[in-house]
Amino acid sequence: DQVIDGLILNSPCDYPCSTCPADKPSLCLSCYQTTELNKLQGETCVSECSTGKYHNITAGACLNCSNTCLACVENPNKCTQCGIGDYLFLYDNKCLTDCPDGWVNDSSKNRCNKCVNNCKTCKFTDTTCTSCFTDKTFAYFYQANCYQTCPAAVSYTHLTLPTNRE
Numbered sequence: 001d002q003v004i005d006g007l008i009l010n011s012p013c014d015y016p017c018s019t020c021p022a023d024k025p026s027l028c029l030s031c032y033q034t035t036e037l038n039k040l041q042g043e044t045c046v047s048e049c050s051t052g053k054y055h056n057i058t059a060g061a062c063l064n065c066s067n068t069c070l071a072c073v074e075n076p077n078k079c080t081q082c083g084i085g086d087y088l089f090l091y092d093n094k095c096l097t098d099c100p101d102g103w104v105n106d107s108s109k110n111r112c113n114k115c116v117n118n119c120k121t122c123k124f125t126d127t128t129c130t131s132c133f134t135d136k137t138f139a140y141f142y143q144a145n146c147y148q149t150c151p152a153a154v155s156y157t158h159l160t161l162p163t164n165r166e
Helices: none
Strands: 002-004 007-009 017-019 039-041 044-046 053-056 061-064 079-081 089-091 094-096 103-106 111-114 119-122 129-132 140-142 145-147
Touching (some): 089 103, 129 140
Parallel strands (some): 039 061, 129 145
Antiparallel strands (some): 002 007, 089 094, 119 129, 140 145
């Protein structure tokens, strides 16, 4: 029997282990869910899972994130942080090798940033357009920007119109 915070625990296991092998009381097989140390990681009860692991509530244990996630939550494929091998950019809770159209790689934060300024695609920064949406609203591409109309002092011949209109 053990006394923890004034409570007498009648358990063959060392606190905070809920279950353990009969001959190894400090080797945790599960943890008390009502304590702060309620997550089983390896053979130890912890309050938070290590980076690269997530807390599986059903198992009551810290399980590995997928091999593309540096960190994840709720399940192995719901990435919150990227940076492993070629899978560097976080987009829609996934780690990708390259961001999709409409997004640009942000190498400083390992994530995808949405293109702005009416850009359909962008490169280097989220404000450096490489193409415009082909609807008629911002169809004029000039000097890495998309415009509704020709910019002042620019002739129509210096603008690039999209070739495939959607």
